[in-house]
Amino acid sequence: xxxxxxxxxxxxxxxxxxxxxxxxxxxxxxxxxxxxxxxxxxxxxxxxxxxxxxxxxxxxxxxxxxxxxxxxxxxxxxxxxxxxxxxxxxxxxxxxxxxxxxxxxxxxxxxxxxxxxxxxxxxxxxxxxxxxxxxxxxxxxxxxxxxxxxxxxxxxxxxxxxxxxxxxxxxxxxxxxxxxxxxxxxxxxxxxxxxxxxxxxxxxxxxxxxxxxxxxxxxxxxxxxxxxxxxxxxxxxxxxxxxxxxxxxxxxxxxxxxxxxxxxxxxxxxxxxxxxxxxxxxxxxxxx
Amino acid sequence: xxxxxxxxxxxxxxxxxxxxxxxxxxxxxxxxxxxxxxxxxxxxxxxxxxxxxxxxxxxxxxxxxxxxxxxxxxxxxxxxxxxxxxxxxxxxxxxxxxxxxxxxxxxxxxxxxxxxxxxxxxxxxxxxxxxxxxxxxxxxx
Numbered sequence: 001x002x003x004x005x006x007x008x009x010x011x012x013x014x015x016x017x018x019x020x021x022x023x024x025x026x027x028x029x030x031x032x033x034x035x036x037x038x039x040x041x042x043x044x045x046x047x048x049x050x051x052x053x054x055x056x057x058x059x060x061x062x063x064x065x066x067x068x069x070x071x072x073x074x075x076x077x078x079x080x081x082x083x084x085x086x087x088x089x090x091x092x093x094x095x096x097x098x099x100x101x102x103x104x105x106x107x108x109x110x111x112x113x114x115x116x117x118x119x120x121x122x123x124x125x126x127x128x129x130x131x132x133x134x135x136x137x138x139x140x141x142x143x144x145x146x147x148x149x150x151x152x153x154x155x156x157x158x159x160x161x162x163x164x165x166x167x168x169x170x171x172x173x174x175x176x177x178x179x180x181x182x183x184x185x186x187x188x189x190x191x192x193x194x195x196x197x198x199x200x201x202x203x204x205x206x207x208x209x210x211x212x213x214x215x216x217x218x219x220x221x222x223x224x225x226x227x228x229x230x231x232x233x234x235x236x237x238x239x240x241x242x243x244x245x246x247x248x249x250x251x252x253x254x255x256x257x258x259x260x261x262x263x264x265x266x267x268x269x270x271x272x273x274x275x276x277x278x279x280x281x282x283x284x285x286x287x288x
Numbered sequence: 289x290x291x292x293x294x295x296x297x298x299x300x301x302x303x304x305x306x307x308x309x310x311x312x313x314x315x316x317x318x319x320x321x322x323x324x325x326x327x328x329x330x331x332x333x334x335x336x337x338x339x340x341x342x343x344x345x346x347x348x349x350x351x352x353x354x355x356x357x358x359x360x361x362x363x364x365x366x367x368x369x370x371x372x373x374x375x376x377x378x379x380x381x382x383x384x385x386x387x388x389x390x391x392x393x394x395x396x397x398x399x400x401x402x403x404x405x406x407x408x409x410x411x412x413x414x415x416x417x418x419x420x421x422x423x424x425x426x427x428x429x
Contacts, residue, residue: 041428
């Protein structure tokens with residue numbers, strides 16, 4: 001009887017230790033702490049790649065892989081996105097049919113503001129992205145919205161990022177609206193949840209899998225992921241938005257992607273950009 | 289003190305045992321991967337066949353009605369996983385191929401493709417359920 005009792009206590013200890021692990025902090029509305037998440041992510045990469053400077057993570061894989069960096073630096077001597085930025089500037093400054101323009105829709109005339117996106121909009125109760133507000137600006141002025149992934153929207157966004165280079169991301173999660181924290185937590189959960197036929201999460205490639213080959217590719221680190229968007233990808237041969245890249249990643253893991261600018265993709269962008277707080281805008285970027 | 293030591297020893301003894309026991313799913317997947325479908329294997333003294341439940345379901349007479357019923361079930365299951373946000377990329381095309389096979393009168397092919405699509409959807413739902421309680425496991429602390 002005594003043995004059974006002791007065994008029961010033992011099993012209890014074993015189960016309690018498992019439950020204690022499962023109840024670790026940061027996974028529920030009660031415990032999630034974005035700043036602790038950001039520091040934990042930075043510390044993770046500092047341990048993985050002690051030679052890399054945190055501020056250099058804006059350069060993605062080129063922060064941690066010297067060979068890739070050498071190739072990229074040569075590409076950057078004649079940036080492939082240069083003409084698209086010029087076209088974006090022209091588009092940005094071309095008035096709508098009603099005589100107004102993008103500058104009328106944004107703070108500071110739309111110049112040097114990329115680092116403020118995405119943000120939590122309390123009135124609408126949702127995360128707003130830069131591309132979303134570009135299209136809302138168009139619609140508010142009687143213009144057709146642009147397609148989300150590439151083309152003019154990417155060019156305009158690239159120009160706006162260009163004017164914001166070196167501005168520091170400081171995404172806010174307002175404490176007076178729990179829905180903002182819920183959106184952040186949803187984005188975090190999305191990032192770490194496995195999905196698709198290959199059973200991969202974003203984190204499998206961009207946290208644990210950073211700089212580990214997937215065939216011929218080296219996945220970039222999650223830290224600094226969003227700072228250089230939109231990007232000119234050699235594979236695309238043109239500029240594309242962050243949500244276009246989200247779609248591509250999902251397809252790569254054989255998961256059916258959400259539509260660009262779907263709420264969960266915006267929550268993901270909110271989480272990812274918060275993780276890059278303290279880093280500077282360096283979009284548009286050039287990637288393989 | 290003695291009780292605590294015994295309890296701790298019991299915990300340490302039992303934990304590896306919990307971890308080492310092969311679950312039915314693990315045994316099934318291992319045998320399916322090694323021997324393909326239709327292989328008989330033993331688990332905890334009983335015999336099982338490496339067939340997915342959808343393959344058993346599709347093992348019916350190859351008729352238009354059966355094929356259509358299987359496609360409808362696969363579509364319903366895929367709708368369910370899509371609503372959870374865990375739909376797989378290829379399932380929609382597999383369903384289209386199943387419908388094309390049905391239209392061409394190749395009912396066996398239609399049944400098999402619908403079974404595959406329904407399996408994708410079911411595993412996607414399982415993936416969602418797993419994610420709900422395990423997503424945090426790879427978060428850096």
